[in-house]
Amino acid sequence: MTKTLVSVALWALAGYLLGTWFNPHLGWGVLVFGLLLMILVSGRQVSLITRWAKDVESAPPVSVGPWDDILSLIYRKLRNDRQTIQRLENDMQRMLEAAEALPDGAVTLDGQMHLTWCNRSAREHLGLLSETDVGHSIFNILRAPEFAIYARQRRWKDPLQLHVQGVDQPKTLLLQLVNYGLNRYLMVTRDITQIEKLETTRKDFVANVSHELRTPLTVLTGFLETLQDMPPDSLTSDQRLRYVGMMREQAARMEAIVSDLLTLSTLESSSPADAEAIDFSALIHKAMQQARVLSRGQHVFVESYDDSLQVEGVASELASAVSNLITNAVRYTPQDGTITVSWYRDDDGSAVFSVQDTGIGISAQDLPRLTERFYRADRGRSRATGGTGLGLAITKHVAMRHDAELRIESRYGSGSTFSLVFPATRILPSEST
Numbered sequence: 001m002t003k004t005l006v007s008v009a010l011w012a013l014a015g016y017l018l019g020t021w022f023n024p025h026l027g028w029g030v031l032v033f034g035l036l037l038m039i040l041v042s043g044r045q046v047s048l049i050t051r052w053a054k055d056v057e058s059a060p061p062v063s064v065g066p067w068d069d070i071l072s073l074i075y076r077k078l079r080n081d082r083q084t085i086q087r088l089e090n091d092m093q094r095m096l097e098a099a100e101a102l103p104d105g106a107v108t109l110d111g112q113m114h115l116t117w118c119n120r121s122a123r124e125h126l127g128l129l130s131e132t133d134v135g136h137s138i139f140n141i142l143r144a145p146e147f148a149i150y151a152r153q154r155r156w157k158d159p160l161q162l163h164v165q166g167v168d169q170p171k172t173l174l175l176q177l178v179n180y181g182l183n184r185y186l187m188v189t190r191d192i193t194q195i196e197k198l199e200t201t202r203k204d205f206v207a208n209v210s211h212e213l214r215t216p217l218t219v220l221t222g223f224l225e226t227l228q229d230m231p232p233d234s235l236t237s238d239q240r241l242r243y244v245g246m247m248r249e250q251a252a253r254m255e256a257i258v259s260d261l262l263t264l265s266t267l268e269s270s271s272p273a274d275a276e277a278i279d280f281s282a283l284i285h286k287a288m289q290q291a292r293v294l295s296r297g298q299h300v301f302v303e304s305y306d307d308s309l310q311v312e313g314v315a316s317e318l319a320s321a322v323s324n325l326i327t328n329a330v331r332y333t334p335q336d337g338t339i340t341v342s343w344y345r346d347d348d349g350s351a352v353f354s355v356q357d358t359g360i361g362i363s364a365q366d367l368p369r370l371t372e373r374f375y376r377a378d379r380g381r382s383r384a385t386g387g388t389g390l391g392l393a394i395t396k397h398v399a400m401r402h403d404a405e406l407r408i409e410s411r412y413g414s415g416s417t418f419s420l421v422f423p424a425t426r427i428l429p430s431e432s433t
């Protein structure tokens with residue numbers, strides 16, 4: 001404004017001076033010319049500003065006289081706003097990325113329960129497709145009747161447990177609806193398939209343990225009651241010895257189960273003990289002594305050990321795994337069968353302990369379940385030979401704790417090979433042996 005007034009004053013002064021010195025007409029002419037020039041310049045400036053206003057993202061006109069100050073204020077404000085918008089957009093993007101990465105599924109629904117957005121986990125849990133499902137009613141997408149009943153409550157205190165068909169297997173989801181904002185809903189889903197499986201396994205395990213212990217306990221109680229009800233001296237000393245012997249057998253069976261359970265629980269819950277150099281051949285020799293006692297000369301043993309091959313590990317754990325595999329071979333191989341025990345370094349660098357027998361073998365359908373706790377392929381033989389059904393579960397745990405693999409190959413009726421394969425990283429260099 002000041003600049004404009006100064007310009008008008010200068011043109012007026014110039015007009016006045018020229019009018020006084022030369023001719024008043026010349027003075028007026030100069031003044032009118034000056035004012036017209038100012039109007040022209042001003043019009044040009046306004047058109048430059050108008051052009052910029054149509055595209056405020058572009059740089060403002062460089063010089064527009066008296067408008068410069070206003071323009072620089074507007075331009076600064078615009079720049080600040082743009083930075084704020086950019087910051088908000090970045091925040092929003094980060095929040096969306098976080099929501100997308102949530103391990104729980106999240107789905108937003110509008111007042112009519114139409115899907116407005118969902119994250120990756122929700123797409124996986126519910127098989128949603130962002131491109132096609134957005135805008136559609138959730139009732140058309142999730143057709144389980146229990147979901148419809150749950151969703152129509154409109155007040156959701158507890159989550160709903162929902163069974164859905166996943167891509168390759170059924171899934172169990174925990175689904176919770178929540179109100180947020182004005183008439184908007186958030187649906188949260190959590191995949192609890194594994195938790196449910198674990199819970200079932202835990203329940204099965206408790207049932208199995210109870211069952212395993214109840215059988216010998218019932219037999220033991222039966223004997224005790226019989227003995228109690230009998231008149232004193234009605235048993236001969238031979239009978240008494242036989243009864244006590246049978247009772248001891250049942251007690252021993254319970255003891256074996258409890259002892260194996262404790263071993264298993266220690267293996268599952270404790271961190272591995274410090275590894276030491278294991279003279280594996282010595283460990284096998286010891287187990288073979290027990291095996292010979294168990295076999296009572298009924299089997300042929302073939303042995304081949306690389307005495308220089310040592311691994312790092314925990315002696316007590318490895319001893320129990322080795323003894324398990326060898327005694328199993330004896331127990332599940334009929335008389336005159338051959339049991340081949342080897343300890344060698346394989347071509348791929350791993351160390352292999354293998355027990356091969358010519359025994360009863362295992363059918364293909366039993367093979368994958370053999371290391372489950374209390375799983376027995378041949379129940380009768382297992383019980384008759386004092387098996388607890390926990391030996392291979394223990395062996396598998398020991399293998400895992402030594403980065404080793406328990407491999408089982410078998411054909412029903414023609415024998416089995418159980419191997420513990422240790423990676424090269426577990427093998428001690430032979431100089432230190």
Ligand code: ADP
Nearest residue numbers: 328329332376377378382387388389390391392
């Ligand atoms: P168990 O105490 O019953 O022997 P394990 O866990 O050691 O329990 O073995 C599980 C089951 O695997 C056994 O009940 C048996 O049916 C089968 N099995 C184990 N080793 C052999 C083998 N060498 N030959 C045939 N079957 C075997």
